[in-house]
Amino acid sequence: MVGPIALPPADIVRSLVDRLPFIDLDTGLSERSEAILWQIRMPRVVLAVLVGSMLSAAGASYQGVFRNPLADPYLLGAGAGAGLGATIAIVYGPETASWIIDPLPLAAFIGAIVGVALAYILGYTVRSGRTSVTLILAGVAVAAFLTALQTFLQQRESDTLREVYGWILGSLNTAGWGEVLLAAPYVVVCLSAVFVGRRLLDILAVGDTEAGTLGVRPGQIRLIFVIFATLGTAAVVSVSGLIGFVGIIVPHTVRLVTSVSYRVVVPLSILLGGAFLVLADIIARVAVTPAEIPIGVVTAIIGAPFFAVVLRTSKGIVS
Amino acid sequence: MTAVLEFKSVSVSYGKNQVLRGVSIDVGVGEWLGVVGPNGAGKSTLLRTVAGAVSYSGSVLVGGAVIDGRSHRDRAKLVAYVPQRPLYPQGMTVFDYVLLGRTPYLGPLAVESQGDISSVWEALDALHLCDFADRDVATLSGGETQRASLARVLAQRAPIVVLDEATASLDVAAQHEVLELIDRLRTERGITVVSAIHDLTAAAQFCGRIALIGEGRVVGVGLPEEVLMERLLGEVFEPSIRVIEVDGATVIVSLRAEETPS
Numbered sequence: 001m002v003g004p005i006a007l008p009p010a011d012i013v014r015s016l017v018d019r020l021p022f023i024d025l026d027t028g029l030s031e032r033s034e035a036i037l038w039q040i041r042m043p044r045v046v047l048a049v050l051v052g053s054m055l056s057a058a059g060a061s062y063q064g065v066f067r068n069p070l071a072d073p074y075l076l077g078a079g080a081g082a083g084l085g086a087t088i089a090i091v092y093g094p095e096t097a098s099w100i101i102d103p104l105p106l107a108a109f110i111g112a113i114v115g116v117a118l119a120y121i122l123g124y125t126v127r128s129g130r131t132s133v134t135l136i137l138a139g140v141a142v143a144a145f146l147t148a149l150q151t152f153l154q155q156r157e158s159d160t161l162r163e164v165y166g167w168i169l170g171s172l173n174t175a176g177w178g179e180v181l182l183a184a185p186y187v188v189v190c191l192s193a194v195f196v197g198r199r200l201l202d203i204l205a206v207g208d209t210e211a212g213t214l215g216v217r218p219g220q221i222r223l224i225f226v227i228f229a230t231l232g233t234a235a236v237v238s239v240s241g242l243i244g245f246v247g248i249i250v251p252h253t254v255r256l257v258t259s260v261s262y263r264v265v266v267p268l269s270i271l272l273g274g275a276f277l278v279l280a281d282i283i284a285r286v287a288v289t290p291a292e293i294p295i296g297v298v299t300a301i302i303g304a305p306f307f308a309v310v311l312r313t314s315k316g317i318v319s
Numbered sequence: 320m321t322a323v324l325e326f327k328s329v330s331v332s333y334g335k336n337q338v339l340r341g342v343s344i345d346v347g348v349g350e351w352l353g354v355v356g357p358n359g360a361g362k363s364t365l366l367r368t369v370a371g372a373v374s375y376s377g378s379v380l381v382g383g384a385v386i387d388g389r390s391h392r393d394r395a396k397l398v399a400y401v402p403q404r405p406l407y408p409q410g411m412t413v414f415d416y417v418l419l420g421r422t423p424y425l426g427p428l429a430v431e432s433q434g435d436i437s438s439v440w441e442a443l444d445a446l447h448l449c450d451f452a453d454r455d456v457a458t459l460s461g462g463e464t465q466r467a468s469l470a471r472v473l474a475q476r477a478p479i480v481v482l483d484e485a486t487a488s489l490d491v492a493a494q495h496e497v498l499e500l501i502d503r504l505r506t507e508r509g510i511t512v513v514s515a516i517h518d519l520t521a522a523a524q525f526c527g528r529i530a531l532i533g534e535g536r537v538v539g540v541g542l543p544e545e546v547l548m549e550r551l552l553g554e555v556f557e558p559s560i561r562v563i564e565v566d567g568a569t570v571i572v573s574l575r576a577e578e579t580p581s
Contacts, residue, residue: 196428202415203422205408213370214475215395215423260410 056273059247064201077115085111190232353526420474
């Protein structure tokens with residue numbers, strides 16, 4: 001609806017209905033407007049929903065399994081790994097057109113998974129015992145190391161600096177149906193997994209020892225949630241870059257307004273996260289038309305004050 | 320006595336440090352066994368072996384069957400455990416906290432059934448917590464949090480309840496109230512209770528039998544009057560312990576050494 005070229009809302013609704021099977025309507029939109037709607041704006045909205053809901057659900061999962069309110073989807077090195085992978089692809093990759101598969105999302109996806117795998121291996125080979133804290137520290141170490149490598153590469157190849165930096169900040173402006181199709185299967189599988197298992201996150205809230213005596217295996221639950229949260233995060237990051245803040249702010253807002261039980265936090269984070277990122281993307285597109293603000297900047301600029309208000313007016317529960 | 324819970328030569332080591340050395344104790348059905356002993360004697364570790372929260376050598380039997388190596392879930396159906404300092408998650412409602420007791424009966428992906436919900440209400444009712452169901456469990460008073468823990472234990476419907484210092488942080492009145500509640504639940508429901516307890520006078524009044532632990536070994540097991548004797552307590556704690564009778568009840572105190580004039 002909103003953008004440099006205005007499309008009337010009624011026509012958009014007609015165009016949506018027209019796409020339903022067995023229905024043929026005169027949408028009132030020109031061919032060019034139809035193309036803008038279906039080839040440019042619609043995939044972007046769908047991708048924003050996928051990315052926002054996945055990052056929020058992943059953030060909620062990480063906060064649950066680590067019992068840490070500061071955890072976000074990039075905690076264990078998914079962000080740093082994806083950043084390094086993307087930088088390698090941009091700096092050393094061939095011209096995109098010469099490949100069947102675009103190497104950038106693939107490299108980012110692999111980077112994210114390698115980052116988290118390294119953190120897990122490091123965290124689980126610590127001799128003093130495997131706790132969630134050693135895992136977080138391992139993640140911090142891995143993330144710092146990968147970010148250092150990424151920065152080194154980025155600074156050395158200064159002609160690609162702008163492209164790398166743009167990717168790191170995150171954006172949905174290259175979104176097409178191809179990106180949606182790339183990310184959607186992972187997002188659907190990972191969101192479903194986190195959704196059906198969400199009750200287990202409540203059990204971890206009483207600590208590993210008690211959770212164990214209640215009949216579950218905390219280490220296993222942690223691993224399973226990290227796998228799904230990471231896989232989903234890697235998939236959306238590979239097509240959108242490192243959009244920050246969504247994974248922290250959305251689950252916390254849900255907690256502050258409704259309940260700390262993950263039976264509520266997970267589904268509402270999925271809904272609110274998608275909606276939040278669609279809104280942020282609209283602002284990113286239209287605030288300084290025809291230029292675009294990086295969406296990561298928007299999520300923080302509108303997200304931080306909003307969160308501050310929620311924090312001040314709520315009962316003050318953050319853990 | 321029919322033993323519902325048996326420890327057979329249970330030993331535990333943390334690294335090179337042996338904390339329990341071949342402990343063997345039988346606990347009868349519906350009995351309240353009080354585990355007493357100094358700090359660091361191995362009381363908590365002994366309780367953790369039953370709950371499966373620590374690895375051990377030897378065997379633990381429930382109802383005559385060895386439960387070593389059983390899954391967490393199977394164990395949780397037999398034994399409910401409250402640690403010394405339970406973690407009460409900030410913001411979690413009392414209802415949701417008690418609902419955690421239903422965990423062993425729910426598959427990993429299952430949603431709680433109407434039966435689970437009514438088990439929770441029944442447990443809340445038994446501990447007079449129905450009005451607290453929507454309260455934040457982390458904001459309850461000491462006695463109320465203990466009742467919330469006991470409600471969770473009841474919702475777990477396990478025949479054996481293991482309590483590690485259930486009343487350590489409570490004032491005298493609140494301590495008695497909680498101990499009376501535990502005793503009422505034990506007699507009404509035929510639950511077997513094993514609890515570590517520091518207050519020897521309370522142990523003498525509430526526990527049917529006492530196990531006195533010192534340096535990882537059983538120093539004595541038996542009726543309170545058989546174990547809570549000056550000689551044994553003096554060996555394990557300090558020589559200045561006195562056991563006196565007040566209105567027919569046993570009171571155990573430690574006397575301050577007489578000051579020598581300087």
